[in-house]
Amino acid sequence: MPRLVVAESSHVDRIYRESYALWGAGLTRRDYLELWNEISSTPWGRKNVRFYVWLGDDDEILSSLKIYRPNLQLLGECERAIVLGAIFTPRARRCRGHAAAAVRAALDVGYAAGGRAAMLFSDIGTRYYEGFGFHEIPADEQWGPLRARQDDVPHGWTLREMEPQDLPAVIEMHDAFCAGRPFAILRDAEHWEFVRTRAFSFFQRLGSAHIRQHWRVAEGNGEIVGYLITVEGRGEWNVREVGALEGSFERMARILRLGAADAARSGLRRFYAWLPREVLEHLEDWEIRSSSRRGAVPMLLPLDGMAAIPALQVPGAAYIPYQDQF
Known part of the structure; x- marks a missing residue:
């Protein structure tokens, strides 16, 4: 009878022979495997990440x-959850129900561990996972032309590369932002x-001279x-995350x-981002197009019968930055 078990290294190697072409994003199979080994060996990874077959x-x-x-x-309470990826x-x-059986078994693992909710990010639409109760x-996602001017720059403000000693301040700003949301993924120092x-590790292995993080x-x-996390290259300024003192949306817009302005000076001509709706209100002079996210659609499944889903399905109630995608 089929069973869900923690993968051994030989299992992972066999899976990556096929899957790296789907999710490797330009990495070789060897680099993709080494990336998994590295992140799963971090303190947070050892405690909170498992590969199952x-x-x-x-x-x-x-x-x-x-x-x-x-x-x-989740609605003012800190809860442990499981995220399927x-x-x-x-x-x-394929086409024999094996993935569905694995998902159901994984949800049983989360329920048995006391998880209050399960989550995933879908690239295949929502209908399939709605069948499990997600x-x-x-x-939202946003995009548009990058037409920043030097006079847009806040007086006396500058950007510099983040250093290890900056992390406590960054964590505090991220926590301040999360505190006001009904739904957010929290990060301690290990996360x-x-x-x-x-x-x-991904960008180091990618080794592209055309893309900068x-x-x-x-x-x-x-x-x-x-703070500001971006990926820049091939004409695009891609905003991965922005945070500000006291979780201020106005300061986020300034950043x-x-x-x-810095990206425009380097020759980039368009932007793409996942931004909170409240930040957009402070960028009214930007030409921004916005739509529901076409990929990595977040989906949530209560594991304890909670009836809070409608409150989270209000547009703008939840904000999940790129860095929280699994």
Whole structure:
């Protein structure tokens, strides 16, 4: 009878022979495997990340997935949740219900561990996962031309590369932002290390001279007032996350203006972002197009019968930045 078990290194290697082409984003299979080994070996990864395989009677891999266990802020309470990711079935075993069986078994794992909710990010629309009881959490994406001017830059504000000693201030700003949301993924210092390791290890292995990643802090009069995470290249300024002192949306907009002016000077001509709706109100002079997110659609499933989903399905109620995608 098929069963869900923690993957051994040989299982992961076999899965990545196929799946790296789907999710490797330009990495070689070897680099993609090494990236997994590195992030799963971080302190947060060792505690909260597991690779599972759905094995048949002959120990053949029928399907696979990863389970992450972040802390969620859910309607004012901090809860442990499970996030399903990288759900993958080998080509030879598709269309036989193996992925669905693996997902149900993984949800049983989360329920048994006391998780209050399960989450995933769908790239195949929402209908399939609605069949398991998942609900779409509205999320937006924005894009447009990058036409920043030097006079957009806040007087006395500058950007510099983030250093390890900046992390406590960055964590405090991220926590301040999350405190006002009905739904957010919380990050302690180990979770921040996991996120940073994942990002820097990926771009280091990608080794592209055309794409640059920046983790920067914004300073005003010598004091840290915010942070900005971006990926830049091929004409696009891609905003991965912005945060500000006291979770201020107005300061976030200032930081975006500062970063946009810098990006425009370097020759970038368009932007793409996942931004909170409240920040857009302070960028009224930007030409911004916005729509529901076309990929990485967040979906949530209560594991304890809670009836709070309608409150989270109000557009803008939840904000999940790129760095929280699993």
